[in-house]
Amino acid sequence: MSVNELTAESRGFRLAKRLGRAMGPAGVFLKGFIERPRMVGSIIPSSKATINAMLAPVDWANCKLFVEYGPGVGTFCQPVLDRLPRDGELVVIDTNPMFIDYLKRTITDSRFHAVLGSAEDVEAIVRSFGHEKADYVLSGLPFSTLPEGVAPAIAAATYRVIRTGGAFLTYQFSTVARQYTARHFERVNTGLEWWNIPPCFLSWGWKEDQAA
Secondary structure, three states: OOOOHHHHHHHHHHHHHHHHHHHHHHHHHHHHHHHHHOOOOOOOOOOHHHHHHHHHHOHHHHHHEEEEEEEOOOHHHHHHHHOOOOEEEEHHHHHHHHHHHHHHHHHHOEEEEEEOOHHHHHHHHHHHHOOOOOOEEEEOOOOOOOOOOOHHHHHHHHHHHHHEEEEEEEEEOOOOHHHHHHEEEEEEEEEOOOOOOOOEEEEEEEEEEEEE
């Protein structure tokens, strides 16, 4: 990388930091996108319509452990916590320490756990909280831009960690995550949410009893 490129990158980070302070959660999200564009799915958080559509099929009364990959500034976190039963738990996993630090400072619900780590390690993370399986896993990770080998590893680990009857929920601006979901899950429902910037593809991969 040249001196000019390093200078431009440094300026971009300084600008993002100032925006983060000035704009609150939106600024933190933008800063995260600028610093790690390949790991953040969008420059702005998901819409309320996307949140409601994604979470609608969840059987909340029987949800004890909900996991989210790439929570960002927590766009889905509070809606999930609002729906979880009192004895349920939400575990979110992100590789960006800035997002994890922000979530730990702003969400005080005892059912909430923010983990700095990779979604590839979801099985070990779930076990660390005393669970063998998760009921649902939600992901907004940009599967199409993840480093080589990471997306298939995440999809396989997610299938293993979800209980029978649970589901892998994804929202993306391409159909790549849906394709990885279909490689493992017995049934995949799909949707398209227009009330989002940009519109995004939704999918719910259901883990069914193969013996049945």
